[in-house]
Amino acid sequence: MTPGHLSRRSLLGLLGGGAAAVGVGGVGGAAVARATETGDDDSGTVAFHGEHQAGITTPAQDRLHFAAFDVTTTSRDELVAMLKEWTAAAEAMCAGRDVGEGGTAGGPAQAPPSDTGEAFGLPAAKLTITVGFGPSLFTDAHGKDRFGIAAQRPAALADLPAFPGDALDPERSGGDLCVQACADDPQVAVHAIRNLARIARGKANVRWSQLGFGRTSTTSTSQSTPRNLMGFKDGTNNLKLEDAGALAKSVWVAPGDGPDWMAGGSYLVARRIRMLIEPWDSTPLAEQERVIGRTKGTGAPIGREKEFDALDLEATGPDGSPLVDEKAHVRLAHPSTNGGAELLRRGYSFTDGTDGLGRLDAGLFFLAYQRDPRAQFVRIQTSLAGRHGDALNEYIQHNGSGLFACPPGVRPGGWWGEGLFATT
């Protein structure tokens, strides 16, 4: 048998550092030594354990692989065992290690490797893995308690209502479990989902999944505002991790909000929002800016100069009409329009090739975390949805949807869902 826990990163140090040493002599050797001393390198890891799950307020990475799973086992024990196995695998991957004892290439020759291997030699790339439980995990379509946890279903985990204009594809919606894997390297994010899906075989299978690139919002003041596929800056006014007060108010579930197992957790709404790229691209700049409510170049609100200038929804132009259109996206999405409701957005752009008619199948994979979806996402989306809502609706269509209760963070030695399954 080969030695067990040879971490991916220590192997990287050996392989990569060794290669560097061949090239530049002593410098490579020094790099190996440094990596060994600190037990880390500059690739960056995000702590897996903590009060909250990583991947919610931690700075948004550049890449996403999101997957929703159907649980197929009817055995609570099997489900719990799987969640434990998932936790152990995620902990290893987020630390930049391979999954399992033998990892990619260190196991017995006659057994499938315990790690699928495509991240071997890659840095951890700030991988975070965030898990959520869908309403259907608690009760099935007939209201039956699937795993003895129906009584623990939070009231806030109420099925989302149908919004006008939705064109939801059941094959891109729902799910008993979700896993959001974010990293700065797409291969690392894909690797994470692939290994968890493999562990799940026979107990749960992927119902749908989405790859994302290019974060479309900023979750930290340390980040610049990115642009979405419409070419506009997205996430300027997003909640930021530096504002603990706002996070406590709008993102983290507080004790007493619902069942205890969710305290410190957050609710995730995922929407696959396809953009009708070709019509959008042939829309005049002024119309694009009217629809969004911001200028395309700087991202400043209409009538203002700089990106972070406050949005003034009362301002009127010379003709007395509002500067920010009555149906502009920023107006209808703004907290002041929605009783103060806000979301922590963490979405990604996606492009899934073309649709067979030569049109780009692309858009925004919207991910938003919140303390209570009924008061937040549902409220805001009700303002936005429909023909009489957001002007943007002419250029977008929601075709996938999911709602998940993301439990609090895992403590060392703990596992995802421990609170939920321990209380019942």
Place this chain on the structure above:
Amino acid sequence: MIRLFPSVPTRALAPSAALVALALALTLSACGGSSSDAAASSSGGSGGTAAKGQKVSVEAKDESCTASASELPSGRHTFSVKNSGGDVTEFYVYAPGDRIVGEVENIGPAISRTLTVDLAPGSYELACKPGMVGKGVRAPLVVSGASASAEPLDAQLTEAVSSYRTYVETQAAALLATTTPFVAAVKAGDAAKARALYSPARLRYESIEPIAESFGDLDPLIDMREDDVTAGTPFVGFHKLEQDLFKTKDIGASGPTADALLANVEKLVALIPSVEITPLTMANGAKSLLDEVAKSKVTGEEERYSRVDLVDFAGNVEGAKTVYTQLRPALEARDASLVKTLDTRFAALQDLLGTHASTKGGKGYVAGSGYVSYDALTPAEVKALAVEVDAISEPLGSIPAAITAA
């Protein structure tokens, strides 16, 4: 054999040497055993205990399977099976995991047959299968008493290889026996008959395909698909005839292809005794059967003209399950949890497959096939099959390591 396929005419086969030897052994032991039915017939139902060496009588009806004993001492026992039902039946003794300890097939109404088996202590099931389909009517059987000490592990593996060889030879003989009338029907220009005989022959081939693959060119010559054709290789084999029968519907010029197919099948059957079988090749073959399912059966790609993909699917699963059941005693000793997982997963897969069984006149029925046409499956049903195949493929991939571990 676990017969997944009711409409295959049963074995009018040239028995292999191994089968002849087995049959002789059965005959001899039956003669040497007690011929008295007295003890056995005293009880109308199951539940009695038979003494060592006495005959156990089994009454097989269409809805019941009643044995004169449900407990036996370990050792050699002879079951005398009488078919009191209206259907042709068969009788099995199963060890855990549906490993076949012994079987008699083709027991016509009012006919009695005997089966002699050596039973080690443990739990068994007796099964009568009226109509020779499905899981049959089961009755438990407990064998107790002094056990021969547990077989050494390598002896278990040797036994697995030898049983598997018997299975392969039996399937090969059945392949020849089902391909021969198929080819004859093609050559006679009887397209309807040929179409109905196509899938029975496919089932046999699919159950032993990894063995065929070990002979290099033979597998492509028998089983290539049109996409496998490259410059200089003609399109031949089963799938060329499938195209002629189900797509172009012209078998006017199919005679030479049919002759070549039969010749290649004969070649395969003749070569099988020379194939080297090891526990590892068995296990890898089982995995490759399921990989085949994942790649070309569950996608409906293999039988693109006839749409009998589920027959191939069933054949692959049967072949893999047989490998597993032969290796199961050895695996049990080495990795009991793997055995538990595979027991569950094979049952789930076969149950799911069973939900797509079809009979003449039923929805999606294809002449001669025991399963619905692939076209009759909904996308959700295809996905459910794919999920089960993925679920079993992982534990199946763990068999090689388990049996090669010290």
